[in-house]
Amino acid sequence: MLELIQTSGYAGTGLNAVIEHAAAPKGSVYFHFPDGKEGLGVAAVELAEAQFAALIAEAAAQAGSAAGAARAAIEALATLVGESDFRLGCPVSVVTLEMGAESERLREACATAFESWITPTAGLLVADGLTETEARSLATVIVSMIEGAVIVSRATRSTQPLHAAADVVVELIEGRIAQAGGAR
Amino acid sequence: MLELIQTSGYAGTGLNAVIEHAAAPKGSVYFHFPDGKEGLGVAAVELAEAQFAALIAEAAAQAGSAAGAARAAIEALATLVGESDFRLGCPVSVVTLEMGAESERLREACATAFESWITPTAGLLVADGLTETEARSLATVIVSMIEGAVIVSRATRSTQPLHAAADVVVELIEGRIAQAGGAR
């Protein structure tokens, strides 16, 4: 379902299409997800949350610095979006926009997903010398920027917005770290 | 339709609901929009494009500087999102995510909308001393950031992401202008 949400949205993805795409047992959906589509949607959001959190953790482990990790993660995302011919994006954004006003459960799942990307990002920034509040605010902005850049990239069918975002994120992080260092 | 898209998404908004919400003549939809829902969707995106372009122009006229205009526009957006109890957002984002991979017409309409927000923003930045390419890239990032911040704000039910974005946008603009001035 995670894959279909990215191309067709939540409302536009029928359970029918999901079971076909997954080549899954048809009748078992309501056994594993007694709440039906909403439960499945929550699970999809949680899966996306875990996948992107893993990408962040991987980038952080390889890069060392927060700026390097951010660039690596965004470039990986740009490759993903471009190689899918701009058909893939962030499923959490879609669900937030479509269902945030209608299903409290789905909205909460999306909020949790964003938090679970913001928190480790802020952690990297703290490790590089920023205060907790500075780091959290900047991490929120970074996640917002990435989400927005994915959307604009998909609309314009160009990875330029994502690359521009990567540059700005690196610049922002390094600028803040320099400030924090200078104030020591 | 513009209003319903923001709360229920494109696929989740039935033509039935549209005509009821608009208290419009039921049978006349297919007279004014022979292409049906897709044509109506394009019109809705174009309306959103014009509305937000007007908000940018208004902020630019009142503020004078690019940084001031950006802050004013983002704060206005934050008020809008908050006062709607986080039910309203950017309809262009939703349509991009839901239909970008399925309808070329709608995707193009969304791309045009983003362009028509990026271009005047870049114009303000050029007026403040940036080069065309610098300005265009930064304007793209600013629009991306705003789109993303709206989404994260809605998910977390807090205007903090939007306010943080406003701060960073102002900082970015002023930093770039200082650089451009210093290089003179």
Next chain:
DNA sequence: GTCTATACGACGATAGAC
């Protein structure tokens, strides 16, 4: 131009056999 009525399909969800 605008209305009512309706065709036709897809949707989410359930029942009951196995």
Next chain:
DNA sequence: GTCTATCGTCGTATAGAC
């Protein structure tokens, strides 16, 4: 646990009266 069959609802779109 998984399958098939099916219910009721709502979706988009059209036809034809006025």
